[in-house]
Amino acid sequence: EAQVTQNPRYLITVTGKKLTVTCSQNMNHEYMSWYRQDPGLGLRQIYYSMNVEVTDKGDVPEGYKVSRKEKRNFPLILESPSPNQTSLYFCASSLGPRGADTQYFGPGTRLTVL
């Protein structure tokens, strides 16, 4: 089954404790991205990747890092989480960055930073 998976689905952590949210897709997609969803704000792009070893900042990149060492994986790293990073996070993938390329979203990761 074609899908985007994220782990963990739920995470409660404390300020400053480094964490990684994994994202993996099995559709051989070149394009992957991370969004965060906050109440009343919709979804906003954090980082994106056009292909292996090619990443760039989205609209709200502060406090986040990413890497793309393999085509299928695109982990999101919070090196020193803060409470304002409490949010619902989505990974998405598509063949490319074009509007004609359907973006498939993962199931979401609910992160709480205390």
Place this chain on the structure above:
Amino acid sequence: AQTVTQSQPEMSVQEAETVTLSCTYDTSESNYYLFWYKQPPSRQMILVIRQEAYKQQNATENRFSVNFQKAAKSFSLKISDSQLGDTAMYFCAFMKGTLGSQGNLIFGKGTKLSVKP
């Protein structure tokens, strides 16, 4: 910068009736795409429908159709014969269509739709 506005935070409709969700956007781009995404209580983001700006014909997908008014920068979603499973948050989204796009979907704040039996 592009913006997407959904002016209806919440709506409700009776099962089997028709409902229209509103969306307006602002852009100086001539080539772009517009989308409606559905987010049910499971939180999964599901693409409902897509419209290419250069196509005059309104997109349809089964019970879902759009009214795309390019000059007015309006992109509403009509759901016919509403079903209980249509209960969800609906997001309108915009993406540039130009070569070199970063693939960034610009989302509105969402409209929470409740379908009542």
